[in-house]
Amino acid sequence: MRWGMENPFVVQVARLRRAPGTRWHEVRRGPVDPDGVISPRSPADSSVPDGAEVTADVVLESFLGGVMVTGTVSAPWQGLCRRCAVPVGGELDVPVRERFTEPGAAYGDPEDDEAYPIVDDALDLAPMVRDAIVLELPLAPLCREDCRGLCPECGADRNTDACDCVAPRDPRWANLDVLRSGR
Ligand SMILES: [Zn+2]
Ligand SMILES: [Zn+2]
Structure with a gap:
């Protein structure tokens, strides 16, 4: 499944960045993984269902040299109980707090490789959303605590x-x- 005309997770931030300290609330929704970047390696792995809608509910705040993004990423997930293999699933709510900076900008820190990029006054929340989900997908889900x-x-x-x-x-x-x- 691919995005249509545009990636719903791209935010234009030129206006936000004109005055450091400006804050915006953004809610962006869509399939976050049209190219299957985080598709499961094996059918037993937990995953976000193909084409499922994922939500980024975040506040963007500009600072000199970049934008801080703080909020919550929500996504449905599915997997198999590691003990009895019945399908299990639920909803992930992952807190995020990440910096986006312009690579190579004079005020930027060249060692700042933990930041996501701002390119042409736009930032793409999708990589951050995918990273947050990958870290939180249950590795060994159970259908219930006492599954026999x-x-x-x-x-x-x-x-x-x-x-x-x-x-x-x-x-x-x-x-x-x-x-x-x-x-
Ligand atoms: Zn079970
Ligand atoms: Zn038996």
Whole structure:
């Protein structure tokens, strides 16, 4: 899925930057990953559903040399319970506070590689939004805290099915079993 005519996360900031200290509230929404930059590496990985709408609700404040962006990034996410593999999902709300600066500007700090770029008096919130989401996607989601998972012997979902499999033998107890059986 690709953006249409324009990237909804690009903000023109020439007017904002005319007077340092000026603040704006911006709410931008759209699919944030039309090129699949943060698509999951494996089907088991948590991800933002393809084409899902992501929201950046932020305040932009200009300072000499750049713009500070503070607010919240919200996105739906989906994944699989790591124990029983049922689909799980929810909504991420990620706080953000990031600087955007003009690369190479006289007042800019050339070592400031943690800032996002301002190019031609515009900044693109999408890379910041993607970075915030990638850091917060649950690595090992559970359908519920006490999910009992799948039986390693027969694959039954222990949350709903009671199977008759004996718990897998712990090798540390193997000797005891031998003693018990008298062999
Ligand atoms: Zn589960
Ligand atoms: Zn079983």
